[in-house]
Amino acid sequence: MKVTSIRIRGYHCDAYGHVNNARFLELLEEARWKFLEPAVRERFFETEKLLFVVVNINIAFKRPLLPHQLIHIHIKDLTYNNRSVSMIQEIIDDRSSVVCSRAEIQFVLLDSITQKPVPISDEIKAKFEQLLTDD
Helix, strand or coil: CEEEEEECCHHHECCCCCECHHHHHHHHHHHHHHHHHHHHHCCHHHHCCEEEEEEEEEEEECCCCCCCCEEEEEEEEEEECCCCEEEEEEEEECCCCCEEEEEEEEEEEEECCCCCECCCCHHHHHHHHHHHHCC
16 A cells, blocks of 8 residues: 555635545545656656556545645555556545545556557556555
């Protein structure tokens, strides 16, 4: 499991004083970028000529996010299919440990030249498992 911590700021919130549903997606994306950062730094995707593309997000909003709230975004439960990978992302409140939202993200890796999905190889699986467990 990989965890990203973010403090909710005023600019994250809408006129109702809580985080809007679209902003939840941005917070989840921030955690995915942090998750992928070591592979990006080592140029794994570039060397393999791969593009990481989200193709589906299913999110359940369970609790509002409010200004000054510290949240932890967990990435876990990677599932590998022939040409796609799914992961679970949960936004968890720091104080109560309550799950505020749960999302299932499905993505593909495209060949950067042909723009077509590539099979999820053992090498790709190994890289994602390494990203999941590295600190």
